[in-house]
Amino acid sequence: MNARKVRARVFQTLMIFSLAVSMGVLAWLLISTFIDGIPALDAKLFTNPPSSLPEEAGARPAILATLYIAVLVLLFSVPIGVGTAIYMEEYAKKERWYNRFLEVNIQNLAAVPAIVYGILGLAFIVRGIGVGRVLLAGALILTLVVLPTVIIASREALRAVPDSIRQGGYALGATKWQVISKQVLPASIPGIATGSILALSRAVGETAPLLLIGALTYVAFDPTILGPFTALPVQVYTWVKLPDAGFQQLAAAAIIVLLAIVLGMNAIAIFLRSKFRQKW
Numbered sequence: 001m002n003a004r005k006v007r008a009r010v011f012q013t014l015m016i017f018s019l020a021v022s023m024g025v026l027a028w029l030l031i032s033t034f035i036d037g038i039p040a041l042d043a044k045l046f047t048n049p050p051s052s053l054p055e056e057a058g059a060r061p062a063i064l065a066t067l068y069i070a071v072l073v074l075l076f077s078v079p080i081g082v083g084t085a086i087y088m089e090e091y092a093k094k095e096r097w098y099n100r101f102l103e104v105n106i107q108n109l110a111a112v113p114a115i116v117y118g119i120l121g122l123a124f125i126v127r128g129i130g131v132g133r134v135l136l137a138g139a140l141i142l143t144l145v146v147l148p149t150v151i152i153a154s155r156e157a158l159r160a161v162p163d164s165i166r167q168g169g170y171a172l173g174a175t176k177w178q179v180i181s182k183q184v185l186p187a188s189i190p191g192i193a194t195g196s197i198l199a200l201s202r203a204v205g206e207t208a209p210l211l212l213i214g215a216l217t218y219v220a221f222d223p224t225i226l227g228p229f230t231a232l233p234v235q236v237y238t239w240v241k242l243p244d245a246g247f248q249q250l251a252a253a254a255i256i257v258l259l260a261i262v263l264g265m266n267a268i269a270i271f272l273r274s275k276f277r278q279k280w
Contacts, residue, residue: 037252045253049220050235054246059254062235065135065223066204066261069231072139073146073203078196080143081150082185085192088151089158090180110148117145118209126213133214135229141209146199153195157188190273197269201262207233232258 048058088106092099121141131137161184169179215234223229230238232254239251 033252033255036249037254037256040246040249040253041256045250045257050218050238051220054244054250057247057250059232059235059250059257061219061221061223062230062232062254063257065219065229066232066258068135068223068225068229069139069142070200070204070261072136072225073142074196074200076139076143077147077150077199078192081147081196082154082192084151085154085158086180086185089155090176090184106148106151110152113208114145114206115208115212117141118212120144121209122213132226133228134226135223136225137213138210138215138229138231141213142203142206145206145209146203149199149202150196153199154188154192157191157195158184160191161187190275190277193272194269197265197272201265204261204265205233205258207231207237210234211237232261 044056044058046058046063047060048056049061050059051057084106088099088103092102094100118141121137121144125131125140126133126137131140165183165187166179169183170176174182210231211234216228216230218238219228219230236251236254236258239247239254242248
């Protein structure tokens with residue numbers, strides 16, 4: 001066996017070992033979370049507000065706020081992201097300096113940590129515009145977090161549509177917008193929907209930006225768009241810090257709920273991609 005095959009075998013062994021370790025840790029975390037959380041996964045978790053007594057505590061305000069944030073982020077990010085992607089792919093002239101500037105910034109913003117967006121939102125949305133520490137501010141900040149991902153995913157979906165589709169539309173006398181709206185955009189919906197839902201899954205699990213803008217750790221009332229709020233990741237963070245074993249069980253149960261929401265979104269993304277995928 002020569003040196004190249006030995007190095008390849010060693011590399012393959014290390015990769016398998018790394019995969020086994022990571023999957024083992026993930027399995028251990030999931031199993032321990034389900035063992036601790038299943039006993040506390042009852043109706044009180046979904047109907048009761050937080051309480052100082054673990055046997056009476058629930059996560060209803062946090063669950064509702066998380067769902068509200070998800071809906072608002074979807075409403076804000078998808079139109080802006082898809083519109084930007086259409087402009088960049090179908091209308092923008094690459095030789096213009098502002099288009100190149102926009103291209104570079106979209107790529108860079110996708111790698112910015114969420115805490116940086118939290119600082120930006122605190123400075124310009126919460127204090128600058130004066131929105132305040134409300135649910136709408138949290139949704140706007142999380143929209144900034146996922147917007148570059150939505151734009152990039154939408155651009156890739158538009159690029160996947162063969163250019164022959166566009167040329168065929170032009171040959172039939174259609175305008176540029178008619179070709180985009182009637183042919184290109186419908187054909188790219190599976191990729192756009194998948195990218196948007198996966199980006200939304202990230203937004204639902206973010207904690208740092210919400211903590212930075214003051215998402216409250218104790219909210220005993222149902223949230224409103226322009227009112228104080230907490231979110232499921234923040235509620236988990238609060239319960240985990242408490243020493244009582246009952247709160248630890250509640251934290252594990254809330255993690256299970258959050259996992260169910262995220263996995264449900266991922267399942268919807270997989271379903272949409274498989275159902276509407278087109279082969280060219």
